Amino acid sequence: MSVSIRLSYTVSSDDFTRAGEASSDVKGKLKKLGFSPDVVRRVAIVMYEGEINMVIHASGGKIEVTITEEEIEMRLMDTGPGIADIDMAMQEGYSTAPDAIRTLGFGAGMGLPNMKKYSDEMEIDTKIGVGTTVRMKVVTK
Amino acid sequence: MTVKEVCDTLNAKVICGQEHMDRDVHTACGSDMLSDVLAFVKDQSVLLTGLCNQQVIRTAEMMDIICIVFVRGKGPDRAMIDLASEQGIVILTTNHRMFSACGLLYEKGLRGGGSD
Numbered sequence: 001m002s003v004s005i006r007l008s009y010t011v012s013s014d015d016f017t018r019a020g021e022a023s024s025d026v027k028g029k030l031k032k033l034g035f036s037p038d039v040v041r042r043v044a045i046v047m048y049e050g051e052i053n054m055v056i057h058a059s060g061g062k063i064e065v066t067i068t069e070e071e072i073e074m075r076l077m078d079t080g081p082g083i084a085d086i087d088m089a090m091q092e093g094y095s096t097a098p099d100a101i102r103t104l105g106f107g108a109g110m111g112l113p114n115m116k117k118y119s120d121e122m123e124i125d126t127k128i129g130v131g132t133t134v135r136m137k138v139v140t141k
Numbered sequence: 142m143t144v145k146e147v148c149d150t151l152n153a154k155v156i157c158g159q160e161h162m163d164r165d166v167h168t169a170c171g172s173d174m175l176s177d178v179l180a181f182v183k184d185q186s187v188l189l190t191g192l193c194n195q196q197v198i199r200t201a202e203m204m205d206i207i208c209i210v211f212v213r214g215k216g217p218d219r220a221m222i223d224l225a226s227e228q229g230i231v232i233l234t235t236n237h238r239m240f241s242a243c244g245l246l247y248e249k250g251l252r253g254g255g256s257d
């Protein structure tokens with residue numbers, strides 16, 4: 001059996017309180033589909049961090065999720081400023097987030113490291129002035 | 142420890158989730174940085190925080206956190222309460238500050254679950 005479910009979301013950066021709605025929806029669906037709590041939580045964490053990044057560092061974007069029995073693939077695409085130095089951005093504690101974001105609880109520079117840690121595969125494709133695409137995979141077994 | 146015991150220990154007020162007060166909690170995490178919380182993967186946890194916005198509830202949802210304690214008497218707004226209720230998350234508020242709230246729970250045997 002090879003079922004494949006595709007979901008797509010538009011993430012707006014207008015309203016910070018709504019950031020995370022896409023991740024919440026995916027989490028709910030994975031839970032209903034019967035994936036293990038560990039898989040569901042790892043997808044939720046990495047997608048939520050990615051979604052927050054799209055909102056605070058780019059101006060929103062699109063997320064596509066493909067769910068199969070073997071893996072969950074997430075593709076987060078934005079047309080934001082891009083990342084100048086990926087190695088630097090991947091370091092724990094590195095953040096260019098403004099203070100206003102920090103008072104909301106984000107901007108600790110732990111997002112990308114968390115995404116790397118809790119996904120099984122992660123790839124960043126970015127170009128200054130063009131945008132960033134982050135692709136992540138969580139395998140189910 | 143149950144959510145009810147957490148509530149009693151902190152002299153806290155129940156904002157929502159009264160029906161989940163007998164749930165067991167195994168670990169706790171105190172932080173004002175949500176990415177710290179997202180790096181803390183433990184089962185059946187309590188989150189203590191001085192932050193008070195919708196993303197606190199979202200973070201708790203992502204982490205399957207059972208109970209959120211707002212310290213220093215912070216009060217969540219309607220949208221936060223609705224989201225927490227929808228997700229079956231208990232919200233408590235206590236007048237204790239972060240350090241004292243964590244200390245009181247630690248004294249009662251609750252741990253961070255890491256190398257503490």
Ligand SMILES: Nc1ncnc2c1ncn2[C@@H]1O[C@H](COP(=O)(O)OP(=O)(O)O)[C@@H](O)[C@H]1O
Nearest residue numbers: 053057082089095096097107108109110111112
């Ligand atoms: N989608 C994105 N577009 C542009 N820059 C990004 C994006 N995601 C991450 N970054 C950059 O990488 C840095 C580190 O990201 P992260 O580890 O999530 O930390 P934080 O979001 O707390 O700043 C950010 O501060 C930002 O400079």
Ligand SMILES: [Mg+2]
Nearest residue numbers: 049053111112
């Ligand atoms: Mg981030």
